[in-house]
Amino acid sequence: xxxxxxxxxxxxxxxxxxxxxxxxxxxxxxxxxxxxxxxxxxxxxxxxxxxxxxxxxxxxxxxxxxxxxxxxxxxxxxxxxxxxxxxxxxxxxxxxxxxxxxxxxxxxxxxxxxxxxxxxxxxxxxxxxxxxxxxxxxxxxxxxxxxxxxxxxxxxxxxxxxxxxxxxxxxxxxxxxxxxxxxxxxxxxxxxxxxxxxxxxxxxxxxxxxxxxxxxxxxxxxxxxxxxxxxxxxxxxxxxxxxxxxxxxxxxxxxxxxxxxxxxxxxxxxxxxxxxxxxxxxxxxxxxxxxxxxxxxxxxxxxxxxxxxxxxxxxxxxxxxxxxxxxxxxxxxxxxxxxxxxxxxxxxxxxxxxxxxxxxxxxxxxxxxxxxxxxxxxxxxxxxxxxxxxxxxxxxxxxxxxxxxxxxxxxxxxxxxxxxxxxxxxxxxxxxxxxxxxxxxxxxxxxxxxxxxxxxxxxxxxxxxxxxxxxxxxxxxxxxxxxxxxxxxxxxxx
Numbered sequence: 001x002x003x004x005x006x007x008x009x010x011x012x013x014x015x016x017x018x019x020x021x022x023x024x025x026x027x028x029x030x031x032x033x034x035x036x037x038x039x040x041x042x043x044x045x046x047x048x049x050x051x052x053x054x055x056x057x058x059x060x061x062x063x064x065x066x067x068x069x070x071x072x073x074x075x076x077x078x079x080x081x082x083x084x085x086x087x088x089x090x091x092x093x094x095x096x097x098x099x100x101x102x103x104x105x106x107x108x109x110x111x112x113x114x115x116x117x118x119x120x121x122x123x124x125x126x127x128x129x130x131x132x133x134x135x136x137x138x139x140x141x142x143x144x145x146x147x148x149x150x151x152x153x154x155x156x157x158x159x160x161x162x163x164x165x166x167x168x169x170x171x172x173x174x175x176x177x178x179x180x181x182x183x184x185x186x187x188x189x190x191x192x193x194x195x196x197x198x199x200x201x202x203x204x205x206x207x208x209x210x211x212x213x214x215x216x217x218x219x220x221x222x223x224x225x226x227x228x229x230x231x232x233x234x235x236x237x238x239x240x241x242x243x244x245x246x247x248x249x250x251x252x253x254x255x256x257x258x259x260x261x262x263x264x265x266x267x268x269x270x271x272x273x274x275x276x277x278x279x280x281x282x283x284x285x286x287x288x289x290x291x292x293x294x295x296x297x298x299x300x301x302x303x304x305x306x307x308x309x310x311x312x313x314x315x316x317x318x319x320x321x322x323x324x325x326x327x328x329x330x331x332x333x334x335x336x337x338x339x340x341x342x343x344x345x346x347x348x349x350x351x352x353x354x355x356x357x358x359x360x361x362x363x364x365x366x367x368x369x370x371x372x373x374x375x376x377x378x379x380x381x382x383x384x385x386x387x388x389x390x391x392x393x394x395x396x397x398x399x400x401x402x403x404x405x406x407x408x409x410x411x412x413x414x415x416x417x418x419x420x421x422x423x424x425x426x427x428x429x430x431x432x433x434x435x436x437x438x439x440x441x442x443x444x445x446x447x448x449x450x451x452x453x454x455x456x457x458x459x460x461x462x463x464x465x466x467x468x469x470x471x472x473x474x475x476x477x478x479x480x481x482x483x484x485x486x487x488x489x490x491x492x493x494x
Contacts, residue, residue, distance in 0.1 A: 083122045083124065083281075086124050087118045087119075087122065087124060090118055090124065090125055091115065091118060091119075094111060094114065094115060094118075104315070106315055106421070106422075106446045106447055106448060107125075107315060107446055109421065110340075110422055110446055112336075113333065113336050113337070113340075113444070114317065114446075116332065116333075116336070117317045117319050117329070117333070117444065118317075120327050120329055120332075121317075121319045121320060121321070121327075121329040122281075122320075123278070123317040123318055123319045123320075123329075123444075124278060124317070124318075125315060125316075125317055126273065126274035126275045126277070126278060126315070126316050126317070126318075127273075127274065127313055127314070127315050127316075128273045128274050128313055128314075129271055129272065129273030129274060129275045129313075129314040129315070129316045130271070130272050130273055130314060131269050131270070131271055131314055131316070131443075131445060131447075131450055132269070132270040133267065133268075133269060133270075133453065133454065133457060134246070134248075134266075134267070134268045134269075134270065135265060135266065135267055135268075135413070135457060137248055137254040137255040137256060137264055137266065138255050138256070140244075140246075140248055140266075140268045140270075141167065141171075141248075141254075141255060143270060144171075144236060144244060144270075145170065145171065145174060147236075147238050147242050147270075148171070148174045148175065148178065148238065149174055149177075149178075150238070151178050151183050151238045151239055152183065152239055153183060153184065153239045154183060154184040154185070154186070154237075154238075154239060155175065155178060155183060155184070155185045155186070155236070155237075155238055156186050156188075156235065156236065156237040156238075156280060156283040156284075156287070157175070157185065157186060157187045157188065157236050158187075158188040158189075158231075158233055158234065158235040158236070158283055158286065158287075159188075159189060159190075159193075159194075159234050159249050159250050160189075160190045160193035160194075160230065160231060160232045160233065160234060160249055160427075161189075161190070161193040161194055161249035161250060161251055162187070162189045162193075162194045162197060162249070162250040162251075163194070163196060163197060163249075163250060163251035163252065164196075164197045164198070164201045165251060165252045166252060167250060167251060167252055167254070167255055168250050168251075171250070172205065172208075172210075175187075175205075175208075175210055176208045176209075176210070179208060179209040179210060180209075184211070185209070185210045185211065186210075186211045186212075186213070186283075186287060187205060187210055187211070187212050187213070188212075188213045188214075188215065188231075188283070188286060188287055188290060189202075189212075189213075189214055189215065190214075190215045190216070190230050190231045190232070191214050191215055191216045191217035192216070192230050193230065193231075193232075193249070194214070199217075202214065211291070211293075213287060213290035213291045214290065215230070215231040215286070215289075215290055216229075216230070216231075228323070228433075228437045228438070229322075229323050229437060229438065229439070230437075230438050230439070231286060231438075231439045232427050232428075232434065232438040232439060232440050233245075233282070233286065233320075233427050233439055233440060233441045234246060234247070234248065234249060234268075234427050235279050235282060235283050235441065237276060237279050237280040237283055240276055240277050240280050241272060241276060242270065242271070242272050242276060243270075243271045243272075243275065243276035243279040243280070244268060244269065244270055244271070245268070245269050245271070245279060245318075245426050245427070245441060245442075245443055246266065246267055246268030246269050246414075246425065246426060246427070247266040247267055247268060247412050247413055247414050247426075247427060248264075248266050248268045248412075254266065256409075261379075261381070261409060261410040262409040262410065263408055263409025263410070264409060264410055264412060265406060265408060265409050265410065265411050265412065265413060265461070265464075266412040266413050267348070267413035267414065267415060267425050267457075269425060269426075269443055269445075271316065271443065273314070273316075274316075275316040275317075275318055275443065278316075278317075278318035279318055279441075281318075282318060282320055282441055284296060286439075314445060314446075314447040314450055315445070315446040315447060316443055316444065316445050316446070317443070317444045317446075318441065318442075318443055318444075319333055319424070319426075319441070319442050319443075319444055320439070320440065320441045321428070321435070321439070321440050321441075322438070322439035322440065323436060323437055323438070323439070324439075328435045328436055330424075330426075330428045330434070330435065330440055330442050331355070331357075331358065331434075331435035331436075333424055333442065333444060334358060334416055334424070334430065335357055335358055335361055337416055337418040337422065337424070338358065338361045338362055338365055338416070338418070339361050339365075340418070341365060341370055341418045341419055342370070342419055343370065343371060343419050343420070344370065344371045344372075344373075344417070344418070344419055344420060344455075345362070345365055345370060345371070345372045345373070345416065345417075345418055346373050346375075346416065346417040346455065346458045347372075347373070347374045347375065347415075347416050347430060348374075348375045348411065348413040348414065348415055348416075348458065348461075349374075349375075349376065349413075349414055349415075349429050349430035349431070350376070350377050350381070350389075350410070350411055350412045350413075350414070350429060351382070351385050351389055351429040351430070351431040351433070351434075352374060352376050352389040352392055352393055352429075352430050352431065353385065353388050353389060353392060353430075353431035353432055353433070354392060354430055354431070354432075355432055355435060358430070359392065359395070359396075362374075362396055362399075362401065363395075363396065363399040363401075366396060366399045366400040366401040367399055367400055371402075372396070372400070372401040372402065373401065373402045373403075373404065373458075374393055374396060374401060374402070374403050374404070375403075375404040375405075375406055375411060375413075375458070375461060375462075375465065376389050376390075376393055376403065376404070376405060376406065376411065377389075377405070377406055377410055377411040377412075378405040378406055378407045378465075378466070379410060381410065383483075383487075384486075384487045385431075385487070386487075387480075387483040387484045387486075387487035387488075388484070388487035388488050390468075390480075390484055391484035391485070391487060391488045392488070393468060394468065394473040394484070397468055397469070397470055397473055398470060398473070402467065403467070403468040404461075404462055404465035404466070404467060404468075405465055405466050405467075405468055406461060406464055406465050407464055407465060407466055408461070408464030408465075411461075413425070414426065414427065414428055414429050414430070414434075415442070415454075416430075417451055417454050417455050417458060418451075419451075420448070420451050420452050420455050421446075421448050421451050422444065422445065422446050422447075422451055423444075423445050423450070423451050423454045424442045424443065424444045424445070425442065425443060425445075425454070426440065426441050426442030426443055427440045427441055427442065428440035428441075428442050
């Protein structure tokens with residue numbers, strides 16, 4: 001057989017191989033369409049990926065696209081029974097006070113949202129709270145360390161990312177000391193977010209007496225095949241007196257020690273009062289799922305609020321959401337506040353990839369004369385997400401919204417302020433991933449003074465921003481338009 005015949009046979013074989021790949025890819029795509037209940041846009045995005053890169057696209061689908069079984073992963077019958085009773089009492093009280101128009105003004109304008117959160121998210125309305133806001137990692141972790149040192153009974157410590165660097169080493173020294181004083185310390189991390197931290201490090205913590213749990217850890221070394229459905233929550237609860245929730249993870253970049261990002265601009269809340277118990281409840285459910293230990297069975301770990309002095313009487317609901325729920329509770333809170341805003345809507349998010357409902361609601365608000373302002377980073381940490389963010393932000397600019405590009409470092413704050421009266425900040429980005437694919441938690445704060453404080457922080461950030469104008473957006477180069485459109489096509493799976 002000469003070289004020409006060998007070449008012809010090789011071409012025929014490769015032709016059949018490629019045809020087989022295409023056939024199998026079509027079959028896999030049909031499986032994705034008919035056996036997985038997905039948003040049509042998400043289905044088409046996955047089909048496009050499968051067609052573009054046969055086999056590889058399907059492998060990616062198995063890793064990131066398969067739907068989580070719609071079951072309550074974080075269930076505890078004792079907790080649910082207790083919360084159901086409290087929620088029933090609060091619903092009756094809300095109905096009575098609403099009828100008599102005796103509700104505090106902070107709640108009266110948002111009573112339907114309060115009711116929705118009670119009904120769909122076990123989000124008990126708590127009062128007697130106070131909130132401190134941190135926008136600097138140095139300030140946040142300095143305050144956290146001081147609160148950890150004051151712990152007397154327990155410390156619940158949950159972060160999506162925990163790096164074994166100098167920041168966590170300082171925290172571990174405090175945790176080790178508290179364990180020696182008889183304080184129970186639990187550390188919960190996400191297996192994907194903390195993939196850079198070796199397993200031997202967690203064994204080291206366990207040897208110190210620190211209890212450790214990993215949410216869906218890696219199977220082989222640092223390789224984690226489950227990209228979606230991650231525990232993106234960041235919660236610390238100390239003695240049910242003080243709680244933290246927000247955007248900062250544990251790592252040197254969050255305290256401005258990485259040149260790549262420079263200053264890390266984030267938002268984290270320190271809450272004292274009854275809402276701390278609600279965050280403990282959220283942690284306890286996650287902890288029970290990962291470790292099997294049920295903290296609700298212990299009287300000293302209960303979440304029934306007790307007298308807890310506070311400087312203010314701030315109303316808060318702790319709202320959780322995740323792919324195990326039939327509802328997208330945090331997304332729905334964003335949507336409600338956008339749809340009912342009368343004057344202003346201020347949004348900060350590092351990743352701005354809204355679904356159609358949020359996008360259309362924002363467009364309608366902007367075109368109705370409401371002051372809609374969105375703040376996004378000026379630099380990417382995930383390229384496709386960054387270009388999709390610019391694409392959606394540009395569309396809102398064309399609808400009349402104002403878009404700020406934060407240039408004082410990397411913007412990682414996540415939240416929304418409506419009418420200078422209410423805000424929701426926490427771990428959820430304004431994107432489809434946070435809405436439907438990851439486990440998140442936000443605090444909804446019904447307090448004019450606190451909302452005004454958050455508005456002032458937003459407006460102060462504006463001084464570090466440039467504005468994306470309609471003219472600038474229309475004049476962007478072809479290569480930028482191309483990146484934006486490709487990224488937007490992939491938006492449902494980013």
